[in-house]
Amino acid sequence: MKVLKFGGSSVANSENIQKVLAIVATESKNHKIAVVVSAFGKTTDKLLAAANSALVDIQITKEILETIKAVHYQIIDALIVKNKTTVSNEVTYLFERLSSMFEGVFLLQELSNKTLGKVCSFGERLSSYIIANAAKEIFDATHKESRELIITNDSYLNAQVNFKITNEKINSFFTENKHQVTVLGGFISSNISGEVTTLGRGGSDFSAAIYAAALNAEELQIWTDVPGMFTANPRVVKQAYPISEISYEEAMELSHFGAKVLYPPTIQPALRKGIPIRIKNTFNPAQLGTLICKNPKNGNEVKGISHIEDISLITLEGGGMVGIPGFSKRLFETLSQQKINVVFITQASSEHSICVGVYENDASKAKELLDETFSSEIERKKIKPIILENDLAIIAVVGESMKNHQGLSGQMFSALGQNNVNIRAIAQGSSEKNISAVINKKDAKKALNILHEQFFEERIKQLNLFVTGVGNVGKRFLAQVQQQKKFLKENLKLNIRVIGISNSRKMFFDANGINLDNWEENLKNGVPTTLELFRKRVKECNNRNSVFIDNTANQQVSEVYENYLRESISVVTCNKIACASSFHNYKTLKEVSKKYNASFLYETNVGAGLPIIDTLKNLITSGDRVQKIQAVLSGSLNFVFNNFNENVSFCDVVAAAQKEGYTEPDPKIDLSGVDVARKILILARESGYQLELEAISNNSFLTEESLKTTNNKDFYASLTKNEGHFKNIYKAAKDKNCRLKYVAEFVDGKASVGLQHIAPEHPFYNLEGSDNIVLFFTDRYPENPLIIKGAGAGADVTASGIFADVIRIGNK
Numbered sequence: 001m002k003v004l005k006f007g008g009s010s011v012a013n014s015e016n017i018q019k020v021l022a023i024v025a026t027e028s029k030n031h032k033i034a035v036v037v038s039a040f041g042k043t044t045d046k047l048l049a050a051a052n053s054a055l056v057d058i059q060i061t062k063e064i065l066e067t068i069k070a071v072h073y074q075i076i077d078a079l080i081v082k083n084k085t086t087v088s089n090e091v092t093y094l095f096e097r098l099s100s101m102f103e104g105v106f107l108l109q110e111l112s113n114k115t116l117g118k119v120c121s122f123g124e125r126l127s128s129y130i131i132a133n134a135a136k137e138i139f140d141a142t143h144k145e146s147r148e149l150i151i152t153n154d155s156y157l158n159a160q161v162n163f164k165i166t167n168e169k170i171n172s173f174f175t176e177n178k179h180q181v182t183v184l185g186g187f188i189s190s191n192i193s194g195e196v197t198t199l200g201r202g203g204s205d206f207s208a209a210i211y212a213a214a215l216n217a218e219e220l221q222i223w224t225d226v227p228g229m230f231t232a233n234p235r236v237v238k239q240a241y242p243i244s245e246i247s248y249e250e251a252m253e254l255s256h257f258g259a260k261v262l263y264p265p266t267i268q269p270a271l272r273k274g275i276p277i278r279i280k281n282t283f284n285p286a287q288l289g290t291l292i293c294k295n296p297k298n299g300n301e302v303k304g305i306s307h308i309e310d311i312s313l314i315t316l317e318g319g320g321m322v323g324i325p326g327f328s329k330r331l332f333e334t335l336s337q338q339k340i341n342v343v344f345i346t347q348a349s350s351e352h353s354i355c356v357g358v359y360e361n362d363a364s365k366a367k368e369l370l371d372e373t374f375s376s377e378i379e380r381k382k383i384k385p386i387i388l389e390n391d392l393a394i395i396a397v398v399g400e401s402m403k404n405h406q407g408l409s410g411q412m413f414s415a416l417g418q419n420n421v422n423i424r425a426i427a428q429g430s431s432e433k434n435i436s437a438v439i440n441k442k443d444a445k446k447a448l449n450i451l452h453e454q455f456f457e458e459r460i461k462q463l464n465l466f467v468t469g470v471g472n473v474g475k476r477f478l479a480q481v482q483q484q485k486k487f488l489k490e491n492l493k494l495n496i497r498v499i500g501i502s503n504s505r506k507m508f509f510d511a512n513g514i515n516l517d518n519w520e521e522n523l524k525n526g527v528p529t530t531l532e533l534f535r536k537r538v539k540e541c542n543n544r545n546s547v548f549i550d551n552t553a554n555q556q557v558s559e560v561y562e563n564y565l566r567e568s569i570s571v572v573t574c575n576k577i578a579c580a581s582s583f584h585n586y587k588t589l590k591e592v593s594k595k596y597n598a599s600f601l602y603e604t605n606v607g608a609g610l611p612i613i614d615t616l617k618n619l620i621t622s623g624d625r626v627q628k629i630q631a632v633l634s635g636s637l638n639f640v641f642n643n644f645n646e647n648v649s650f651c652d653v654v655a656a657a658q659k660e661g662y663t664e665p666d667p668k669i670d671l672s673g674v675d676v677a678r679k680i681l682i683l684a685r686e687s688g689y690q691l692e693l694e695a696i697s698n699n700s701f702l703t704e705e706s707l708k709t710t711n712n713k714d715f716y717a718s719l720t721k722n723e724g725h726f727k728n729i730y731k732a733a734k735d736k737n738c739r740l741k742y743v744a745e746f747v748d749g750k751a752s753v754g755l756q757h758i759a760p761e762h763p764f765y766n767l768e769g770s771d772n773i774v775l776f777f778t779d780r781y782p783e784n785p786l787i788i789k790g791a792g793a794g795a796d797v798t799a800s801g802i803f804a805d806v807i808r809i810g811n812k
């Protein structure tokens with residue numbers, strides 16, 4: 001004997017039911033089969049809605065009833081040929097009774113649990129009757145009313161089974177019954193007086209387990225719309241996958257903590273008799289599914305993760321509780337007398353507080369009752385009035401062999417902490433099968449994904465990028481991500497997704513990752529944005545491993561970094577303004593980054609993609625000390641002075657540098673030396689010195705007139721006007737057989753920048769094109785400096801520097 005249960009979606013329409021019948025036909029070749037079915041599709045939800053509307057607007061009830069009827073008659077039409085008239089008549093009769101019940105609710109303006117249970121029972125009464133008749137057309141089958149076999153107490157919506165009577169009834173029926181297949185409705189039962197009761201929402205699984213246990217079935221199969229019990233709810237965690245084998249206890253913990261695929265009470269009867277439960281996919285029977293059994297094959301120590309939403313925490317707190325027995329007894333007694341289910345318990349070891357989690361629906365009633373129970377202690381200020389917190393969720397990590405592995409809870413909480421998920425309470429059962437934490441409801445999805453990544457996808461880490469600025473650098477960056485995505489996933493196990501993009505006017509988001517083939521089009525059609533709106537959206541996305549990327553040179557953008565970091569969102573920037581702002585601000589950003597465990601990386605602030613800052617950081621952290629830095633740090637100025645000579649105009653060379661993407665959007669920032677000053681400032685700070693930009697001496701080679709201009713047009717005009725001035729500068733160097741290099745220096749705690757005559761023997765003399773060079777003189781490199789040299793400007797190298805920072809975060 002086998003028991004096969006098919007859920008609502010498996011029997012939602014005639015096509016699905018044909019699949020069900022094919023599965024039953026195969027299984028019944030060698031076994032007698034009890035088939036337990038749910039109501040068709042969403043029928044139970046609709047029946048409940050119809051009953052509730054009957055209290056308010058009977059017209060709505062009638063409309064809902066019509067949609068229910070339509071589904072049922074369509075299925076009869078499609079699947080029943082021989083007995084169509086009989087079946088249709090019986091179904092019409094049942095619908096008439098249902099309709100009278102709704103009229104009754106409307107007239108009496110009363111909807112008791114008893115009536116509600118009765119109304120709901122029609123879903124399975126109808127579905128089992130129709131499916132049994134459809135089955136009879138193909139193979140030997142019969143229908144049996146579950147209400148006659150499963151006997152319960154009087155709790156109409158959540159009835160407790162009387163196993164003794166139930167088992168007897170089931171056995172005596174099946175001993176007599178000679179049919180190969182028996183179709184029964186799940187969920188429904190009756191009390192000892194024959195009134196309809198129901199086993200709770202999702203209860204058809206339980207019905208099937210009751211039959212399986214009573215009949216000592218070889219196997220209980222739960223056929224549903226997913227191929228098994230997953231490592232996490234597949235609707236919430238995209239990367240979740242079916243667990244191949246799991247123990248009864250583990251499956252029970254997962255279902256108790258929200259894995260809806262199995263109704264929690266289902267396991268008990270099967271466990272008692274040691275009946276294996278197989279969860280299978282009706283829509284793909286070939287998939288293996290999940291086997292729930294006594295001794296599952298060894299798997300991951302963490303088997304699955306689940307969560308329950310709509311939880312409230314109730315805290316009983318006060319010095320008056322310490323050392324005095326009986327507080328928790330009174331608390332639990334009060335709640336249980338009122339049938340308030342406690343989902344979660346934790347008590348501080350100081351006995352100073354007890355904290356329980358209940359469903360949000362019960363929360364205010366629970367508080368009221370407990371305030372009453374403890375009123376005298378509260379009045380005497382021995383304890384505080386009950387503290388109630390809403391909008392919470394419980395997440396649970398489940399696995400029997402977790403107890404043999406140290407550090408799993410550490411991993412769980414640090415993964416959550418690193419991603420800014422605030423934990424309100426923690427409980428670990430002494431069996432150590434389950435570690436649960438209470439968190440804010442809004443963080444639940446993120447938390448599940450973080451934990452899934454932590455325990456099941458260690459191999460692939462997902463990085464979620466939010467990119468601001470899609471000019472030269474931003475465009476190249478997105479192109480590089482697009483190009484390398486696959487390689488990174490395969491080789492570095494990094495899955496990089498760009499979730500949001502913005503320029504100064506528009507933004508575009510796609511929670512599943514923006515298609516980088518046509519982001520430009522999408523951004524063009526995006527929604528208007530501001531820095532604040534963009535940040536709000538990023539925050540709403542609430543992704544783990546989030547990185548904000550600033551590809552602009554904009555002051556305002558640089559001012560929002562701190563806000564991102566405070567949300568544990570890392571920041572990667574090629575914009576130098578933040579790091580070259582006041583030392584106080586620079587330091588704050590670093591501290592906030594540390595505190596919130598979010599990286600703040602800006603390798604491209606100096607020398608574009610060259611690994612200058614990273615190298616310097618490594619020197620300092622390994623205990624070296626910087627004595628002196630000498631550098632040519634402006635790719636644009638190097639380009640300008642490498643190309644300027646007696647035959648070309650200075651203005652044309654600057655224009656060419658800008659065209660090549662070697663200058664800032666405002667070329668005066670480069671030409672005036674401000675850009676270089678910012679860079680040496682950043683290097684000095686990274687070396688551990690506290691320095692301000694104003695303290696850097698900057699001997700600009702520009703004329704007063706050029707320095708005073710306020711826009712690019714005037715600036716270029718001033719260059720043309722002062723051509724003679726630039727030719728003189730060039731000639732002075734050439735006469736000494738020297739080249740012009742704009743040099744930054746940091747020595748003895750002081751920094752300076754300015755144009756210098758460089759003689760042929762100097763390492764700077766042969767610096768080509770837009771190259772940069774840095775010489776670090778340190779305690780370990782006192783005479784022969786550590787030299788870093790290479791292309792120091794340009795959109796491509798800058799973009800690749802940003803990319804390298806992103807990968808650094810991924811590898812962290």
Ligand code: ADP
Nearest residue numbers: 007008009224225228229230232233259260261
């Ligand atoms: P049925 O109607 O067949 O009883 P349910 O809707 O009750 O089906 O249960 C199946 C659903 O349970 C899946 O579609 C899935 O969304 C949800 N679910 C939640 N957690 C899990 C999990 N850990 N594994 C599989 N499914 C889960």
Ligand code: ASP
Nearest residue numbers: 038044187201202203204
């Ligand atoms: N039809 C009932 C419900 O939707 C029982 C079940 O399908 O398990 O809750």
Ligand code: MG
Nearest residue numbers: 007202260261
């Ligand atoms: Mg179900």
